[in-house]
Amino acid sequence: MAFLELINVSKSxxxxxxxxxxxxxxDQGEFVAIVGxxxxxxxxxxxxxxxxxxxxxxxxxxxxLEITAPGPDRGVVFQNYSLxxxxxxxxxxxxxVDQVNPNWSRQxxxxxxxxxxxxxxxxxxxxxxxxxxxxxxxxxxxxxxxxAIEPQILLLDEPLSALDALTRATLQDELSRIHQATRKTxxxxxxxxxxxxxxxxxxxxxxxxxxxxxxxxxxxxxxxxRDRKAINHDSHFKNLRRDLIDFMLCSKQQRHTxxxxxxxxxxIEPEDLSRSRPGFAGRSFARRRSEIKEETIExx
Amino acid sequence: xxxxxxxxxxxxFDWLLLPIIGFAGALLLWHILSLTIAKDLPSPAKxxxxxxxxxxxxxxxxxxxxxGILRFTWYSLILVAKGYALALLVGTPMGFMLGLSKTxxxxxxxxxxxxxPVSPLAWLPLGLVLFLSAGKNASELGALFTIAICAMWPTVxxxxxxxxxxxxxxxxxxxxxxxxxxxxxFKVLIPATLPYMFTGFRLSLGIAWLVIxxxxxxxxxxxxxxxxxxxxxxLNYSHIILCxxxxxxxxxxxxxLMSVVERRFKTA
Numbered sequence: 001m002a003f004l005e006l007i008n009v010s011k012s013x014x015x016x017x018x019x020x021x022x023x024x025x026x027d028q029g030e031f032v033a034i035v036g037x038x039x040x041x042x043x044x045x046x047x048x049x050x051x052x053x054x055x056x057x058x059x060x061x062x063x064x065l066e067i068t069a070p071g072p073d074r075g076v077v078f079q080n081y082s083l084x085x086x087x088x089x090x091x092x093x094x095x096x097v098d099q100v101n102p103n104w105s106r107q108x109x110x111x112x113x114x115x116x117x118x119x120x121x122x123x124x125x126x127x128x129x130x131x132x133x134x135x136x137x138x139x140x141x142x143x144x145x146x147x148a149i150e151p152q153i154l155l156l157d158e159p160l161s162a163l164d165a166l167t168r169a170t171l172q173d174e175l176s177r178i179h180q181a182t183r184k185t186x187x188x189x190x191x192x193x194x195x196x197x198x199x200x201x202x203x204x205x206x207x208x209x210x211x212x213x214x215x216x217x218x219x220x221x222x223x224x225x226r227d228r229k230a231i232n233h234d235s236h237f238k239n240l241r242r243d244l245i246d247f248m249l250c251s252k253q254q255r256h257t258x259x260x261x262x263x264x265x266x267x268i269e270p271e272d273l274s275r276s277r278p279g280f281a282g283r284s285f286a287r288r289r290s291e292i293k294e295e296t297i298e299x300x
Numbered sequence: 301x302x303x304x305x306x307x308x309x310x311x312x313f314d315w316l317l318l319p320i321i322g323f324a325g326a327l328l329l330w331h332i333l334s335l336t337i338a339k340d341l342p343s344p345a346k347x348x349x350x351x352x353x354x355x356x357x358x359x360x361x362x363x364x365x366x367x368g369i370l371r372f373t374w375y376s377l378i379l380v381a382k383g384y385a386l387a388l389l390v391g392t393p394m395g396f397m398l399g400l401s402k403t404x405x406x407x408x409x410x411x412x413x414x415x416x417p418v419s420p421l422a423w424l425p426l427g428l429v430l431f432l433s434a435g436k437n438a439s440e441l442g443a444l445f446t447i448a449i450c451a452m453w454p455t456v457x458x459x460x461x462x463x464x465x466x467x468x469x470x471x472x473x474x475x476x477x478x479x480x481x482x483x484x485x486f487k488v489l490i491p492a493t494l495p496y497m498f499t500g501f502r503l504s505l506g507i508a509w510l511v512i513x514x515x516x517x518x519x520x521x522x523x524x525x526x527x528x529x530x531x532x533x534x535l536n537y538s539h540i541i542l543c544x545x546x547x548x549x550x551x552x553x554x555x556x557l558m559s560v561v562e563r564r565f566k567t568a
Contacts, residue, residue, distance in 0.1 A: 052472055070475040082469035086491045095487060099477045149477070 003028040003185055004049065004153060006214075009058035011044055018044045020211040021058070024204065026153075026187070031179055033188045033196030034214070035244065036206030037252065042189045043079065045206065046157045049187065050076045062153065072100045075146030079158045081138040083130040083145075089117060090126045093145045100149040116148040119178065136167035140174070147178065153185040161191060169228065172198060180224065193244050197237060198226060205244060207251035215251065218244055342538040350538035364522060365530050369546055376512050376523035377550070379440070383447025384508040388501060391452040395459025395500070396489070405460075416453045420446050420511040424518050439519035443512075450511045454503035462496025463489060494565045502558040509551045524550075 002025035011019045018041040026032055036042045047053040048060055051070040060067045062074070070076075083092050093113045101109065117126050120140035130138050139159055146154055156175075160168045176199055179186055190196050196203045197220055205215040218240055222231060231237050327344050334343040342350065351369075353360075358370035397404045398412075427442030427449075434441050470492055474484040516525030524543050531539035 050476060052475060070472075071478055072476065074476070076472075076476050078469055078472065080469060082467075082473050084470060084473070084488065084491070086494075096477050099479060099483070 002026060003030075003063065004187070005059075005061040005064075006049070007059050007061070009045075009048060009055045009060060011041075011048060011053065011055050017211040019048075019055075020213050022206075022212075022214045024214055026185060028185055029183050030202065031186045031188070031200045033190055033200035033203045034206055035190055035193050035196045035203055035248070036212065037208050037248070038191055040206050040208055041212045042191070042206055043157055046076075046155050046187065046189050049153075050074055050155055072096075072149045073152045074155055075149055075151035075153070076155045077139070077142045077146045077157060077159045079161065081130065081135075081142045083138055083141055085130050088127050088129055089122060089133070089141050090114075092130070092141060093117065093148050096145050096149050113148060116144040119147070119181075120144045120174065134167075136163050136171060139163065139171060143175070143178070147182065147184075151184075153187065156186065156188045158189050158191065160195065168195075173228070175199060176224075176226070193241055193248075197222075197240055197244070198228065198231060203240075203244060205248050205251070208248070215247060340537060342541065347538040347541050350536065351542040354539070354542060365527065367522065367527075369524075369527075369542060372522060372524045372527050373546060373550055375521070376516065376525065379443060379515070379521070379523065380447060380508050380512045383444045383511070384451055384505060386444060386448035387451040387504055387508065388455055390448065391455035391500070391504070392459055392497065394452075395456045395497070396463055396485075396493075398456065398460035399463025399493075400489075412453070412456065415449075418450075420450045420514045421518070423449055424515055428519070439521055443515035443519055443521065446515050447508050447511045451504040451508035454507065455497070455500035458496050458500030458503070459493060462493035462500075465496065466492040495562075498558075498562040498565050502555065502562055505554055505558050506551065509547075509554055513547060 004024070004026040006022055006024040009019060009022045010017070022045065024032075034042060034045065044053065048055055049062075049067065051060075051067045051074070054068070067074075084095070087095065090113060093116060094109065097104075097109050097112050101112075104112070114123070114126075117123055120143055122137060122140055122144065125133060125137060130141070133141070139162075143156075143159065159175075160171050163171065172195060175186075175188075178184075179199070188196065188199060193203070200220055203218040203220060205218070206212050207215055220240060221236060222234060330341075331343055331345075334341040334346075354369045358368040360368040361371060394408075398408065423446045424442060427445035428438055430445060431438045431441035466489060470488050471484075474488045479487060512523065513525035513528065515521075516523040517529040520526055520529070524546055528540055528543035531537075531543070
């Protein structure tokens, strides 16, 4: 039985369909990356799993229980850190720990918080506020906060997209290490195929929106621990990367939309005399091309 | 030779020199006015001579309406503090409700927009009527009511704006952690709104101090405003100017004080 399951999930905002019939099934301990274009609905998908949004149709199940509301069994790392700026690193994490384990002794809570601050290598910054930290450090705090509540599943919403390339690589290594150490089920949302391949056991592309859906899964068969340098020369990595990018680009190309636009043409064409003149009832059809007010064309 | 180089040696002192020039200009204008157009206006020198007693012995009490200027100021400040506290106690929760509930906003926003521009002079008689039964305390309660209801609006509106401006991210954190309603309020909403609230508090204090004068004038309570009105009726025009200056200086000091407090609560 799958640990996390999405069955025919659809979601639209107003008239705009964002997700259509998305299906996903995850086993416990798996690290799955969902790769998609920006604006394709990745965050929407994650918010559905987090319970911050409700699907219009279909169900999201964790441990065979339908997800109806957010809860601490799912740790979320948001794209823009979402740390409370008036609390220090320690207090931000303590707030979460205190909320989830109200019965623990104060000593135990403090130890727990310290442990997770150490796990993301932030012990020297424990009494600083988010405003005094760099982007990478803030994101680590956010990861530590999500892990400290010991969730069943960790949801990462483009956690590294706002960081510079070097910091991103460091944090990818840390995520990989933490995953190895904790064996948590992780859903990573990202727009970087390389990041997905480096970190995940499985990669599932999200097709281009609107009405995006999850594509076929790509299994990553590179043994762990993965070496960032060696992986670039790995033929499996190269093939996987090529296939994934091909699939995503194709999904974008296949997507044809129709749109209606105003036609403004000079009136240079003669009247269509083959058509009979209408009576007093008025014209019911266009006699000149310029009288056609709109046309429907296909664009890519 | 450019003007800049001429100014240079004085540049260090312009924070002091320029205001002195400003004050001196105003004094000069006042002096000229008192000599020419407005013969009844006491000149600066006469104003000082008449006010000397009140300024040099600021805490002396010679009679109910004949006291040192700081003693009067103290009475006014106490009344303002009470009315202001009342305004904050009522205004802050009201602001939170407006910010949190669309229904509440729809129901009460039009009412607030109508009551907000009403002058303190209009509220005061109503306040006195409201507390007619209180007898001796009617004037104090009426004044408190007026100060509170006039000073409340900036706090109400700023708090509401602040609550609406709380980033969705913070609320998502609260939701994911399943914080209870009261915990969300105290751990997330209030800290996130605090900078807005303090801007409101500061504006409210300014208004409360404006209202005190009107309230004291009409009720005849001892205080800067009451003294001002009494001295006008007693034809001691110098003291009117003394009161105006006192009110201005105290208002300025209060505003500075609040902006220091406000800055302390600005979170990154």
